[in-house]
Amino acid sequence: MTDRKYLKDFTILGPGGVGGVLAGLLAREAPGDGGDGGDDHRVRVVASESTAQRITTDGLRVESEAFGDFTVRPDARAKLTERTDVLFVAVKGTTLDAALERISADAVEDALIVPLLNGFEHVETLRSRFPRAHVVSASILVSASRPAAGRIQHTGPVTSIEMAGPAAVADRLDTLAATLRAAGVGVDILDSEDGVLWKKYSFLLPAALVCAHTRLPIGEARVTHRATMVDILREARSVAAVRGVAIDPDEVLKVADSRPAHVKPSLLFDLENGHPMEVDALGGALLRAARDAGIDTPVTARIVADLEAVNNARTA
């Protein structure tokens, strides 16, 4: 088996808001803007045919308040068939299954897979699909969007990742963290995989559902619809408890209160821009886990139904 302790080859599936910032920062540190490897690391993106073509022709442009504006030229392609050391998965939950068709199981044999999606069900999806890879749990705090293929806007000062994985890949996670930090990304490695996922999810679920439902940014939603956010948070806490994850609502509300007032969760951003919303990966996932545990989640269920109706009306 290849020694992947020294990680050299990075692939980002989905160079959109999140994946584009990450690919841009990593490629900026690589020789030839990510294209040629050498003694250092190599960065490639896997995207739809048209996006891969666009990035090949024009490069990947990142416009960032924190890192400045820059263009990199990572290898861009529509399929991954050669082996990689790390695969970041940065597509939306709505397109995960289709996007994974682009990744050959042999290419990620013994690789680290780091999914950056919001939600939690995708970790199991990836583990069943790629049993010979090491899928870790991760979450990213960033605010980014993709106004056009290959053009990424990054707002605000923060880009940080929390990760946790099995002991067998602890060294590799440390090596990955060092590479990411060198590229400008904050990294914390935590002890618990569920802890990483639910720390982000317990904040994001109430914030995203309430902001999208009311069409308000977080600053207004957390004041005018605080009771609904707290109801959803309590429902999420009950489900998390069954999985052995403790959520402290006061701590989560502190996180929600600390986010800049203008922040719009990507669910609201997608609603406003006519894109499919990740309602199922966020709210639907809680309803499924609650049903399995025999827990009532009426407030989440009502808001998920309303938002799914919007999603369905768009695709009808």
Ligand SMILES: NC(=O)C1=CN([C@@H]2O[C@H](COP(=O)(O)OP(=O)(O)OC[C@H]3O[C@@H](n4cnc5c(N)ncnc54)[C@H](OP(=O)(O)O)[C@@H]3O)[C@@H](O)[C@H]2O)C=CC1
């Ligand atoms: N945006 C944010 O600030 C944050 C988002 N997140 C989470 O990160 C995840 C990604 O979100 P975000 O970056 O906003 O999403 P975007 O829509 O900006 O980017 C998704 C990318 O996936 C690509 N894609 C879609 N379908 C396929 C496919 N079939 N094959 C290959 N590539 C595909 C898109 O390609 P194309 O360019 O061709 O359309 C796009 O580049 C979500 O789960 C989100 O909740 C987490 C924290 C913050």
Ligand SMILES: CC(C)(CO)C(=O)C(=O)O
């Ligand atoms: C709220 C935000 C922007 C924080 O990173 C986020 O994670 C999302 O909307 O997906």
